[in-house]
Amino acid sequence: MRTERPRVALVVPALALALLSGCGANDDEAPETPKTATGSLEQLAEKAKCDPNVQTDAEELRQANCKTGYGRYILTTFATDRGLREWINEANDYGGSYLVGRKWVASGDAKVVESLRGRLGGTVETAPEHHSGGGDDGGGSDSGGHGDSEGHDGEGHSGHPEKS
Secondary structure, eight states: OTTHHHHHHHHHHHHHHHHHHHHHHTTTTTTTSOOOOOSOHHHHHHHTTOOOEEEEEOSSEEEEEEEETTEEEEEEEESSHHHHHHHHHHHGGGOEEEEEETTEEEEEOHHHHHHHHHHHOOEEEEEOOOOOSSSOOOOOTTSSTTOOOTTSOSSSTTSSOOOO
């Protein structure tokens, strides 16, 4: 047993040193990304320096269009974490960039999402583009997606970034 104690004695200080040096390595990034914001749609919009144009005001989610110097984005808040995750899972089918916080998401171009991260914190999620516009026309049921816009003004009603 005596041969094991010196090994443990060496491992503990080495582990502590690794943990301490690991913490210091990210000090340069800390000022750039604040703690993930929380709050209502209006509170998040204020932190993002957005005058929210509310498009959807429902029990399960609230959604607003916003503009910055970097471009336009959609800010959405959810009543539940599950509602957020279901929305993200569906949105991933359409591609795009999303800044995700607890019960909120901002969707837009990658440069807009990255600029918002400096104000709101959160995690950037990027989904690959699946619909390229020219794909095969196999007559499947996935050929329209959110094409039904009856009764809507057509501007971001689904909460997904508009494709050009």
